[in-house]
Amino acid sequence: MTAARRATDTFVIAGAILVAWQVLHQIAGTTALPAPLPTLSYLLQLVPSARFAENAAATLEAFGLALLLACLIGLAVGVWMGAHRLSGAVGEPILVALYSLPKITLYPVVLLIFGLGLSGKVVFGAMHGILPIALLTMGAIRAIPSVYLRSARALHLSPWQTIATVLLPAALPEVFTGLRIGFTVTLLGVLLGEMFASKLGLGSMIMTDMSLAQSEDMITVALILFVFAAFANALLLWVEHKLQRRA
Amino acid sequence: MTISPSQREVHVQVAGVTRIYPAAGDHPPVHALGPVDLTLRKGEFFAVIGPSGCGKSTLLEVLAGLQKPTAGRVTFEGQLVSGTVPEGIGVVFQEDASFPWLTVWDNAAFGLRRNGVKEAEVRRRVDDALSFMGLKDFTRAYPSHLSGGMRQRVCIARTLVLQPRFILLDEPFGALDAQTRLLMGDEMLRLWRRTGATVLLITHALDEAAMLADRVGAMSARPGRFIEIIDTGWPRERDSGIVAEAAFGEITGRLWERLRGESMKALGYDAAAMAAE
Amino acid sequence: MTRIGLIRLAVIAALIGGFELACRAGLVNHRIVIPPSEMAGALAALLASGAINSDIERTLGVVAVVIALSVTFGFAAGIAIHALPRLREALEPLFATYYAVPIFIFYPVLIAIFGLSPIPIVLIGVATAIVAMIIATINGLDRIPRVLSKVARVHRLGRIATAVRLQLPAAAPYLFTGVKLSVSYGFIAVIAAEFILSPAGLGRDISDAYTDFNNRRMYALILFLLIIATVVNTALHALDTRWSERRTGGRP
Numbered sequence: 001m002t003a004a005r006r007a008t009d010t011f012v013i014a015g016a017i018l019v020a021w022q023v024l025h026q027i028a029g030t031t032a033l034p035a036p037l038p039t040l041s042y043l044l045q046l047v048p049s050a051r052f053a054e055n056a057a058a059t060l061e062a063f064g065l066a067l068l069l070a071c072l073i074g075l076a077v078g079v080w081m082g083a084h085r086l087s088g089a090v091g092e093p094i095l096v097a098l099y100s101l102p103k104i105t106l107y108p109v110v111l112l113i114f115g116l117g118l119s120g121k122v123v124f125g126a127m128h129g130i131l132p133i134a135l136l137t138m139g140a141i142r143a144i145p146s147v148y149l150r151s152a153r154a155l156h157l158s159p160w161q162t163i164a165t166v167l168l169p170a171a172l173p174e175v176f177t178g179l180r181i182g183f184t185v186t187l188l189g190v191l192l193g194e195m196f197a198s199k200l201g202l203g204s205m206i207m208t209d210m211s212l213a214q215s216e217d218m219i220t221v222a223l224i225l226f227v228f229a230a231f232a233n234a235l236l237l238w239v240e241h242k243l244q245r246r247a
Numbered sequence: 248m249t250i251s252p253s254q255r256e257v258h259v260q261v262a263g264v265t266r267i268y269p270a271a272g273d274h275p276p277v278h279a280l281g282p283v284d285l286t287l288r289k290g291e292f293f294a295v296i297g298p299s300g301c302g303k304s305t306l307l308e309v310l311a312g313l314q315k316p317t318a319g320r321v322t323f324e325g326q327l328v329s330g331t332v333p334e335g336i337g338v339v340f341q342e343d344a345s346f347p348w349l350t351v352w353d354n355a356a357f358g359l360r361r362n363g364v365k366e367a368e369v370r371r372r373v374d375d376a377l378s379f380m381g382l383k384d385f386t387r388a389y390p391s392h393l394s395g396g397m398r399q400r401v402c403i404a405r406t407l408v409l410q411p412r413f414i415l416l417d418e419p420f421g422a423l424d425a426q427t428r429l430l431m432g433d434e435m436l437r438l439w440r441r442t443g444a445t446v447l448l449i450t451h452a453l454d455e456a457a458m459l460a461d462r463v464g465a466m467s468a469r470p471g472r473f474i475e476i477i478d479t480g481w482p483r484e485r486d487s488g489i490v491a492e493a494a495f496g497e498i499t500g501r502l503w504e505r506l507r508g509e510s511m512k513a514l515g516y517d518a519a520a521m522a523a524e
Numbered sequence: 525m526t527r528i529g530l531i532r533l534a535v536i537a538a539l540i541g542g543f544e545l546a547c548r549a550g551l552v553n554h555r556i557v558i559p560p561s562e563m564a565g566a567l568a569a570l571l572a573s574g575a576i577n578s579d580i581e582r583t584l585g586v587v588a589v590v591i592a593l594s595v596t597f598g599f600a601a602g603i604a605i606h607a608l609p610r611l612r613e614a615l616e617p618l619f620a621t622y623y624a625v626p627i628f629i630f631y632p633v634l635i636a637i638f639g640l641s642p643i644p645i646v647l648i649g650v651a652t653a654i655v656a657m658i659i660a661t662i663n664g665l666d667r668i669p670r671v672l673s674k675v676a677r678v679h680r681l682g683r684i685a686t687a688v689r690l691q692l693p694a695a696a697p698y699l700f701t702g703v704k705l706s707v708s709y710g711f712i713a714v715i716a717a718e719f720i721l722s723p724a725g726l727g728r729d730i731s732d733a734y735t736d737f738n739n740r741r742m743y744a745l746i747l748f749l750l751i752i753a754t755v756v757n758t759a760l761h762a763l764d765t766r767w768s769e770r771r772t773g774g775r776p
Contacts, residue, residue, distance in 0.1 A: 006613055006614070009610065009613065009614035010614055010617055012614065013614050013615060013618065024637075028637045031636075032636045032637040033633065033636070033637055086528075086531075089528045090528055090531050090532045090535060091532075091535075093532065093758075093761075094532065094535075094536070096761065097754055097757060097758055097761075100708040100712075100753070100757040101712075101750060101753050101754065101757070102711055102712040102715040102716065102749065102753060103712075104712075104715055104716045104719050104727070105715060105727075105730065105746050105749045105750060105753075106746065107719070108730060108731075108733075108734040108742060108746070109557065109743075109746070111734070112556045112557070112734075112739075113556055113557070184623065184624050184625075184626075187626060188626045188628065191626050191628075191629055192628065192716060192720075195629075195632075195720050196719055196720055196731075203629070206629060206632050207632060207720070207721075209632070210632040210635060210636060210721075213636070215633070215636050218632055218633060218636065219633055222629045222630055222633060225625070225626060225629055226625045226626075226629075229621075229624055229625040229626060230621045230624060230625055232624075233621055233624035233625075234621070237620075308674075311678065312677075313674055313677055313678070331677070331680065332677050332678050332679075332680055334680070336678070337678065338674070338675075338678045340671050340674060340675070341671075342669065342670075342671040343669075343671075344669070344671045344672065344674075344675045346690070346693065346694075347694075347770070347771045348693040348694070348696065348770070348771065349693075357679070357689075358679045389770050389771075391770065391771055406678075409679075
């Protein structure tokens with residue numbers, strides 16, 4: 001199947017989605033669901049506005065910090081559980097169980113401990129990201145051929161050197177997959193946190209729009225978030241493929 | 248005294264069978280097989296040997312009714328074989344076709360249960376077949392716990408319980424090591440004598456073909472045609488011990504003589520140029 | 525239970541026990557977190573009183589509907605897409621990015637369209653869960669060994685018999701993974717929706733308890749949800765592992 005045909009088919013699907021959107025708009029009415037074209041023109045007005053910039057900055061700040069925290073803790077836990085067999089065997093089912101829990105259930109607890117400000121959102125977002133990063137890092141470390149470790153010992157590398165110069169490079173492709181998934185779920189966590197209890201940020205912007213029946217604003221922000229996430233994921237996937245090829 | 252194979256009645260008749268795979272996507276049509284003519288007598292053991300890609304598996308599938316020939320016809324017990332697998336034909340495939348979700352016993356019983364065969368009869372036939380294939384102690388095990396050879400035996404048992412009159416085997420022992428294959432060869436001979444079925448075995452191993460078969464068909468490189476059919480003349484009561492016989496060496500030698508050039512062709516070598524070196 | 529299982533149990537018990545002691549010793553602010561034993565006690569009382577029964581029914585009912593819809597329609601869609609290779613290739617980029625975008629952000633839009641009822645919750649739940657089922661179905665169908673269709677014809681099975689007796693069991697482990705994910709995602713989406721905005725349900729309950737500063741009730745409900753989610757997910761995971769062991773048992 002040629003690339004050109006595949007590209008046109010994808011455009012057809014995209015077109016079908018737009019048509020479906022238009023149809024739903026006809027059925028639901030403008031107050032509920034604005035049409036695609038007006039949404040696009042609204043988007044062009046919204047993005048440069050101060051209101052949007054303020055909220056987007058707040059979300060990005062929380063997201064950035066949450067992702068950083070998730071990476072640090074997730075990598076540390078993942079490396080430890082991957083390298084230390086017993087901890088890995090004991091801890092993996094616990095992590096897996098935590099991964100499938102609806103973490104929003106714990107958000108009130110996080111808010112009670114960390115308050116309603118930035119730290120609450122950051123911790124909540126990080127909570128989401130830590131698990132896939134830890135699990136995939138752990139898997140990646142476990143998959144490293146034992147001959148690499150024996151070589152490291154033969155070369156008299158210290159534990160830290162072994163981790164930094166042997167374990168992590170060897171495990172990098174799969175670790176990166178964990179980071180990519182961590183990216184996605186951390187973003188979701190931060191947005192969820194904003195939707196539930198926040199005055200600032202794109203998530204809370206959407207909730208405010210809903211209560212004020214400003215559908216155009218609401219769907220535009222949602223769309224922006226979708227596009228951002230899709231592009232970021234595509235970029236991360238591209239890097240991931242490059243790493244896999246090299247491995 | 249037993250009737251010699253050539254005196255028995257015709258069981259399977261292949262007349263002018265050709266198989267051309269139609270063009271698909273970017274590939275042009277592929278003339279995989281034929282024209283092939285073959286007559287199989289009731290109860291004979293026929294081996295087909297040839298280089299990779301020569302169309303042996305295609306021949307097997309056409310004979311079984313899994314593929315329709317592009318030209319020519321196949322008859323089994325006088326009836327035309329075309330598109331559906333006739334009752335009375337059993338096939339053992341190259342790939343592992345054991346069902347991982349069923350025990351060995353249930354795997355063997357698979358084909359029987361639907362045909363309205365009584366439960367007691369099912370049990371008798373399955374126990375018998377598994378016992379015959381040396382799987383009596385593994386009836387409750389799952390195939391994934393068994394070795395490749397044992398899984399193939401499960402597939403053979405599954406075919407056996409249906410009491411086929413014509414058994415087709417497509418390189419069933421391809422994945423096994425050479426010694427295990429010789430032992431499996433003995434199993435095949437026992438099975439053949441026990442069931443009295445007509446057997447067609449596809450193999451790439453010269454010694455296997457020479458040892459097991461009443462007749463061996465040497466097939467050319469693609470498109471596969473029989474270049475020679477050799478009569479081995481072995482007695483019905485034979486086993487792997489015949490590899491020690493002088494005749495065995497002669498037969499194997501003759502097969503290789505015919506097949507060597509074809510194999511090189513299949514691998515892309517220029518046989519004439521190499522001979523000139 | 526294996527040695528590792530015992531160690532795990534001990535670790536969990538130690539963590540909970542340690543936390544309990546820390547609370548009792550006053551190391552943890554009682555107004556922020558209450559001791560686990562109190563949570564359990566509050567939950568027992570709440571269940572006994574029957575006060576949250578309607579909410580339990582409501583939440584679990586919605587989750588059940590979401591799972592049923594996602595699994596059945598996801599399975600059907602997966603079969604259909606698998607049978608149409610061109611459609612499948614065209615949808616590939618969509619499936620690849622689907623779980624990369626925060627679908628849930630769409631929930632308020634659904635409320636704007638459908639109003640405050642179970643419908644937007646069911647819709648966002650299905651939207652979250654169904655694609656996992658579709659992808660798992662397609663994957664499972666991919667992995668049916670090709671030799672099986674030949675075996676079916678040798679045994680002269682009809683199309684339905686082939687599908688039911690051979691293809692379905694062969695694809696089953698992968699289908700079950702899809703079910704497992706659908707349950708997990710569906711549950712997460714429904715609870716999140718109830719938290720954010722919903723007229724009823726356990727998520728709404730917890731949200732109310734939080735805003736009312738009713739910590740005992742809040743922690744009791746949180747404990748309840750966590751227990752249910754853990755039990756269901758762990759059970760499904762155990763089944764999944766057991767069935768795939770039977771399949772691969774050491775040999776792929």
